[in-house]
Amino acid sequence: xxxxxxxxxxxxxxxxxxxxxxxxxxxxxxxxxxxxxxxxxxxxxxxxxxxxxxxxxxxxxxxxxxxxxxxxxxxxxxxxxxxxxxxxxxxxxxxxxxxxxxxxxxxxxxxxxxxxxxxxxxxxxxxxxxxxxxxxxxxxxxxxxxxxxxxxxxxxxxxxxxxxxxxxxxxxxxxxxxxxxxxxxxxxxxxxxxxxxxxxxxxxxxxxxxxxxxxxxxxxxxxxxxxxxxxxxxxxxxxxxxxxxxxxxxxxxxxxxxxxxxxxxxxxxxxxxxxxxxxxxxxxxxxxxxxxxxxxxxxxxxxxxxxxxxxxxxxxxxxxxxxxxxxxxxxxxxxxxxxxxxxxxxxxxxxxxxxxxxxxxxxxxxxxxxxxxxxxxxxxxxxxxxxxxxxxxxxxxxxx
Numbered sequence: 001x002x003x004x005x006x007x008x009x010x011x012x013x014x015x016x017x018x019x020x021x022x023x024x025x026x027x028x029x030x031x032x033x034x035x036x037x038x039x040x041x042x043x044x045x046x047x048x049x050x051x052x053x054x055x056x057x058x059x060x061x062x063x064x065x066x067x068x069x070x071x072x073x074x075x076x077x078x079x080x081x082x083x084x085x086x087x088x089x090x091x092x093x094x095x096x097x098x099x100x101x102x103x104x105x106x107x108x109x110x111x112x113x114x115x116x117x118x119x120x121x122x123x124x125x126x127x128x129x130x131x132x133x134x135x136x137x138x139x140x141x142x143x144x145x146x147x148x149x150x151x152x153x154x155x156x157x158x159x160x161x162x163x164x165x166x167x168x169x170x171x172x173x174x175x176x177x178x179x180x181x182x183x184x185x186x187x188x189x190x191x192x193x194x195x196x197x198x199x200x201x202x203x204x205x206x207x208x209x210x211x212x213x214x215x216x217x218x219x220x221x222x223x224x225x226x227x228x229x230x231x232x233x234x235x236x237x238x239x240x241x242x243x244x245x246x247x248x249x250x251x252x253x254x255x256x257x258x259x260x261x262x263x264x265x266x267x268x269x270x271x272x273x274x275x276x277x278x279x280x281x282x283x284x285x286x287x288x289x290x291x292x293x294x295x296x297x298x299x300x301x302x303x304x305x306x307x308x309x310x311x312x313x314x315x316x317x318x319x320x321x322x323x324x325x326x327x328x329x330x331x332x333x334x335x336x337x338x339x340x341x342x343x344x345x346x347x348x349x350x351x352x353x354x355x356x357x358x359x360x361x362x363x364x365x366x367x368x369x370x371x372x373x374x375x376x377x378x379x380x381x382x383x384x385x386x387x388x389x390x391x392x393x394x395x396x397x398x399x400x
Contacts, residue, residue, distance in 0.1 A: 001177070001399050002168035004041065007142055010049035011106055015140035016042060016170065017157045019147035019378060020056035020074045020111075023361070029077055031361055033370075034149065037378045039081045041146045041170035042109060046084070051104035053139055054078070055092070055112045055157055056147060063119030065091075075111040086111055092118055093135040101139045112139075121156045133160035146170025149356065149379035151394025152386075162397040169398045172378065177395065179353055179375045180386045188318035188351060189215055194310070194341055196221030197324030197358060200244050205388035206323070211254050216261040216317075218310050220302050220326035220337060224290075227252070227264050233291040236270065238298040263313055265290045267303030272296055275331040283333040301327025302337035311344040320345055323355030323384060329362045338362050346372040356380035 007014075018038040023030045045052050059069040072088055079086035087110040089097040100110045115121045120132025133156040137143075143165040145151070150158050151173070169177075183191075193214045195203050200223035210217065219227055222239035229235050230248040255262040269285040270293055276283075287303045288294070302310070314320060322345060326337030342363055345352040352373045354360050357380025363370060370376055377383045385392060 001174070001395075003174055004044065004144055004168050004170060007144075007166065007168050009045055009142060012050055012141040013101060013104070013139065014045050014050040014052050014142045014144055015136065015161070015165065016045070016052055016054045016144045017147045017150070017161070018042075018054050018056045019149035020054075020071060020078070021058050021149060022074060024073065027073055029073055031364055032077055032081070033360060033364060033376070034378050035074060035078055036081055038146050038170070038172050039078065041144065041172055042078075043082055044171065045144070046082070046107050046109060049106040051101070051106060052109040053101055053104075053112065054086075054109060055115055055136070057116045057121070057150065058114050059116070061114060061116050063116065063122065065113075065117045069114050069116070071111060071114050078109075078111060082109065084109065089113055093132070093139070097139060115157050122153075123156070129156040130160050132156045133164060136161050137164040140165060143167040144170045145394060145398045146172045147394070148173050148176040148377070148382055150382070151379065151392045152382045152390070154393040158394040159397050163400065167398060173395075173398070175375070176377060176379065176383075179377070180383065182351060183319065183321050183353060183387060184213065187213065190317050191319045192216045192218065192314055192317040192350070194218045194220070194314070194320065194322040195324050196223065196326050196338075198222040198239060200226045200241050200248060203324070203384070204244070204247060205390070206384045207251055209388050211251060211258060211260055214260055216263065216313055217255065218263045218313055220265060220306075220310070220341070221324050223324070224265050224302075225299055228290055231264070234293055234295060235299065236293040236295050236297045238293065261313075263309070265302045265306040266309060267305045268293065268299040269301040269303055269327065269334060270294065270297040270299050274298070275300065275328055275334060277328070277330045280331055283331060285333055301334040307337055307340035311340060311347070314341070314344040314348050314350070317348050317350040320348065320350045320352045321355060321387070322353070323357065323359055323380060325358050325362050329366065335366060339366055342366065342368050350374075353377065355383045
C-alpha cells in the first residue's frame with residue numbers, strides 16, 4: 001500500500017477522503033476527535049504545496065441534501081485546527097464544488113459538502129456508484145484515502161474513486177492498519193479483549209475470530225445480559241437478544257475447549273427505569289449479584305466487584321483491545337464501569353487499543369488523557385471487521 005510520501009503532490013489537486021462524521025448537537029460539534037485525527041495528513045499535503053480537496057460523509061441523509069447533516073461546522077473547526085482558512089463548497093460535484101476547487105492555490109484547502117447528499121455515494125448499483133465516482137475524479141489529480149472509519153463500506157468515494165486516480169493511503173489509515181496488525185500478528189501476551197456495547201449480535205464475528213487469538217475475553221455492557229441469560233441467570237428487563245443464546249453458548253463452550261478465559265460480570269447496577277441522559281437526574285441504582293437481577297429491573301453498568309475483577313484481569317496484560325462501554329456511561333451514575341476499564345488500561349503496561357465508536361467517545365467524554373492509551377481508533381466498525389478477518393473494500397482499493 002503506497003503512502004503519501006510516494007506521491008508528488010506539489011501543485012496537484014489531491015482528493016482526501018476523510019472521516020469527519022462527528023457528533024453534532026444543535027449544529028455544534030460535541031467531539032472533534034475525528035477532525036483532529038485526519039488534520040496531520042491534510043497539513044502535510046498543504047506543506048508540500050498540494051491543492052487539497054477534502055470530502056467526507058456525516059450521518060445518514062437519504063441521498064439528498066439535508067441541512068442537519070451539513071459539514072459547514074466541520075469546515076470551520078478544521079480551519080481552526082489547521083490554523084488556516086478552509087473554504088467550503090455547498091455541494092459535492094456541482095457548481096459550488098467546481099468553482100471552489102478551481103479557485104484553490106497551492107497549499108489551500110476546500111471541504112466539499114456531505115458526500116451522502118448524493119445517492120450515488122452509497123448506491124448498491126455499481127454503475128450508479130461509478131458514475132458518481134467519475135464526477136468526483138474530475139475534481140482531482142490524485143487520491144488519498146484517510147477515512148478509516150469508512151473503509152468497511154463499498155461506497156463510491158471509498159471503493160470506486162481510488163481506481164480512477166493515482167492513489168495512496170494517508171497517515172491515519174497507515175497508522176490504523178499498523179496497529180491492527182499488532183492485534184492479529186505477533187501479539188504480545190497475555191492478549192486481553194474487552195467487549196461491551198448494547199448488542200451481542202454486533203460482536204459475533206469478532207468474538208468468533210478472537211476466540212482463536214485471545215487469552216482472556218471480558219464482557220460488559222448490554223451484551224453481557226445475553227451471556228448471563230445463557231448461563232441460566234434471571235436478567236429482568238435488561239437488554240436481551242434471546243435468539244443469540246445458542247450462539248453464545250457455543251462461544252462459551254469453545255472458550256473452555258481452547259483454554260480462553262471468558263469473564264462475565266459478577267455484580268451489576270440495576271434500576272427499574274432507564275436513566276435521564278439529558279437532565280442527568282440522579283438515578284440511585286441498586287447493586288446486585290449478576291445472578292440475582294430482580295425481574296422488574298434492568299442492568300445498566302457493571303458493579304464494584306466486577307470493576308475490581310476486570311482491573312485485575314487487565315493488570316498483567318501484554319496487549320489489550322477494548323471495544324464498547326461497560327454501561328450507560330453518558331449518565332454519571334452508570335459511568336464507573338467504563339471509567340474503571342479505561343483506568344485499568346492506563347495502569348497496565350500493555351499495548352492498549354481503544355476500538356473507536358462509543359469507547360473512543362467515552363474516553364474523551366469522561367475526561368481521560370488520550371495520550372495515555374497506545375492507540376484510539378477512529379473506526380469502530382472498521383476495526384471490528386478487520387479483526388473478524390474480513391476484507392475491507394476501502395483498504396483493498398488502496399492496495400490495488
